[in-house]
Amino acid sequence: MRKEAARLDASDTLRECRALFEIADDVAYFDGNSLGALPKAAPARIAEVVQSEWGQRLISSWNDADGEGAGWIDLPQRIGAKIAPLIGARRGEVIVADSVSINLFKLISAALAMRPGRKVVLSEPGNFPTDLYMVEGLEMQDLAERCLAERADIEAALDDNVALLMLTHVHYKTGEMFDMARLTKAAHDAGALVLWDLSHSVGAVPVDLNAVGADFAVGCGYKYLNGGPGAPAFAFVAERHQQALKQPLSGWMGHARPFDFTDDYEPAPGIDRLLCGTPQILSMSALEVGVDLMAGIGVDALVAKSRALSEFTREAMAQVVPELECVSPADPETRGSQLSWRHADAYALCQALIARRIIGDFRAPDVLRMGFAPAYVRYVDCARLVTELRDILDSGEWRKVEYAQRGAVT
Known part of the structure; x- marks a missing residue:
């Protein structure tokens, strides 16, 4: 052997x-499916961000990379565009922000709002806990109803009460992988939307969200993408849904013009409305190194x-x-x-x-x-x-x- x-x-x-x-x-x-290894290029990149961009350029680093700035403000979109080809998405459909848990909450809530009269979020028992816990949080607010069906029974459970089918593409414990195309179609045939958790998929297994007609997805930055402990997550929203998307965490970075500092919220166009608070620049910079590395391998x-x-x-x-x-x-x-x-x-x-x-x-x-x-x-x-x-x-x-x-x- x-x-x-x-x-x-x-x-x-x-x-x-x-x-x-x-x-x-x-x-x-x-254990790279839990915490990816450290790319050798990451420490130097973080040092550059800390010592040069933060230490020397200071607040000017937020603005465009041309000239003296470092383009920090564009990091969520820039890294999202690099992740997009890894999951079969287009530029402008993926953004890096927050954590998987927070992005799940945003997208579950948004999906429920897009299916008025339906409250059921269908998943499976034994799904990764945070996915189920986020539904429970909405259930406590009387905004959702959680329904769990065994894998063999999921399609039969897709009735006209289901607003959203939420599944993890690769099971975190067993590694079993769902047939994404078949289940996405089954959910759509039942009038439901679909949210895929790609945390154990991106960078390791084939994913083509647009080919299967997926609606939403989330994913982790610190496993196969090697972004470091607690690296920011990413979220995908199909372009056809972006104009109607109403995410509940209406933070200032998701505003159409955040630096107008107006009292009333106006969502940004497209995928940018999924932003909430200020981007985590140090961790995003480390994540970009990992994403570049994996994209370069193919x-x-x-x-x-x-x-x-x-x-x-x-x-x-x-x-x-x-x-x-x-x-x-x-x-x-x-x-x-x-x-x-x-x-x-x-x-x-x-x-x-x-x-x-x-x-x-x-x-x-x-x-x-x-x-x-x-x-x-x-x-x-x-x-x-x-x-x-x-x-x-x-x-x-x-x-x-x-x-x-x-x-x-x-």
Whole structure:
């Protein structure tokens, strides 16, 4: 297995990309689906923003990049335009702002307003918690009704009470991927709108929002886009909906003319109305580095390697560690860039692997999850994961008391 891994790494067209990230050679990093690795170019860019743009140019950095300014005010639109091709959107349909949770709240509320007489937001049990919590917040205001249906029953649940179908494209725990085209069409046939959470999709799996006729989407900046911890999120609104969109967080940056400082709110044209407060310049600047890097590699190459890495690992795990139950789909075209296995002591196993500098993560109650960020994960990392996990199980090392002690973040 190790020889085959070395052979595959030698022929990997993306093998030079790992050098673009700050990852020690002895680290096998399988947690890029939770926090992407640091691009080597990011510290210098942040230093430039802090020392030159903020430190020297001061407030002039908000204005146009021509001349003495740095164009800070245009960062949300500029980065959004760079993300757009990664998700099958057009320029002017994606903007970077706030967090996934806040963008969900904006778009769920906007979708409900666009479907008067309907209040139901349909999703699935086990969706990522923040997606469901945002609906609950609107439910407490009597603006929404939450309805959860198992995956096999979603289409049957699309009745004339449903205003919005809200789903995460790639399930955060199992990696199972929805058929976006089929479900978007089913929702539209029922008169509902669709909101896709792309947090575990963008930069790792094929996404073509306009091809499937998607209405809305949100996504995360700090996973496969490598924007850094707490990086800003992005939001997509199909151009056909932008004029009618009424988002509830009518902050001053979403105003048509924010520096007129008028008392009454007038929404900005197009996607800009999704803005709320002042853009987070330091974190957006870091995110732009990550987005540029991933866009430069290209979606097709990333997807091809992602699937090859995960298949290599899935097959090896099935042979070498058969006692762990794989809960991810066997078909790489129906799962995201991750694999998950169930074990009663998954947390302890994860900690034992981390102690050996093989970094994955745990998802309650019993899932060991490994993400395959194709820009920097190697085949030799995958082979090492399998052999080291076999040794940890055989030796009983995972039973050490310290591996059962959980931190605040798991």
